[in-house]
Amino acid sequence: MAGFVKLHRSAFAHPLLQDGERFRAFFWLVSEACWKPTKFDRRGTTITLERGQICISIRELATAWKWSKSAVERFLTRLETETMIETTNGTVRGVITICNYDKYQAREDEAGTDDGTPTGTDVGQMWDTKEEGKEIKKDKKDNYRFSGRVIKLTAADFDKWQSSYSALDLGALLQSRDDWLAEEAPTDQQKKWFTSTSNWLSTKQQQAVAADRVVERSDGPSIC
Numbered sequence: 001m002a003g004f005v006k007l008h009r010s011a012f013a014h015p016l017l018q019d020g021e022r023f024r025a026f027f028w029l030v031s032e033a034c035w036k037p038t039k040f041d042r043r044g045t046t047i048t049l050e051r052g053q054i055c056i057s058i059r060e061l062a063t064a065w066k067w068s069k070s071a072v073e074r075f076l077t078r079l080e081t082e083t084m085i086e087t088t089n090g091t092v093r094g095v096i097t098i099c100n101y102d103k104y105q106a107r108e109d110e111a112g113t114d115d116g117t118p119t120g121t122d123v124g125q126m127w128d129t130k131e132e133g134k135e136i137k138k139d140k141k142d143n144y145r146f147s148g149r150v151i152k153l154t155a156a157d158f159d160k161w162q163s164s165y166s167a168l169d170l171g172a173l174l175q176s177r178d179d180w181l182a183e184e185a186p187t188d189q190q191k192k193w194f195t196s197t198s199n200w201l202s203t204k205q206q207q208a209v210a211a212d213r214v215v216e217r218s219d220g221p222s223i224c
Helices: 009-013 020-032 058-065 069-081 101-105 155-164 170-183 187-191 193-218
Strands: 038-042 045-049 053-056 085-087 094-098 144-147 152-154
Touching (some): 020 058, 020 069, 020 094, 069 155, 144 155, 155 170, 170 193
Antiparallel strands (some): 053 094, 085 094
């Protein structure tokens, strides 16, 4: 694909992209996404991909990134949880939408400040920053599914976490986490509550799944 994409320095600071392979994979998606509405054949049906979208399968991503399909699926789930992408359902090919692509990739004559910085909160980062108590989507500020002293989640974010951490009682854990963040957590944990809470829930999910497997083995039929 011809042309170029912008890469802001703030991308290097995002916790999910500290690993070089993840960094490369995410910006591979950015580079392959359509920069203008484009017609595309999807399983015999012509669809129109909008700016910032890519139609591709898990298998094709695994080949391009030289990853296993399970690793690709886990990474896409993390990107969606961090509101960096949105995906459609589909086992053959699905559409991936890069969140905030238009803000971040807009030409300087379309949007931006005099110094060329893209408009939008936090210099137009491609993920919706929820750090330091900020909520980018101002029209949703009073429409939280979970609203604690520190943690505030819209219905969309809550549902994404509920899907990603299905083995957990999400509401109860969020309340516990919110109490800890408000009363005991270091300042940096409070400021970066979205990322730290997502990582914390991921660990809890892995522990819950492992515990369920142990129970299943112990409850299996015995042979006398």
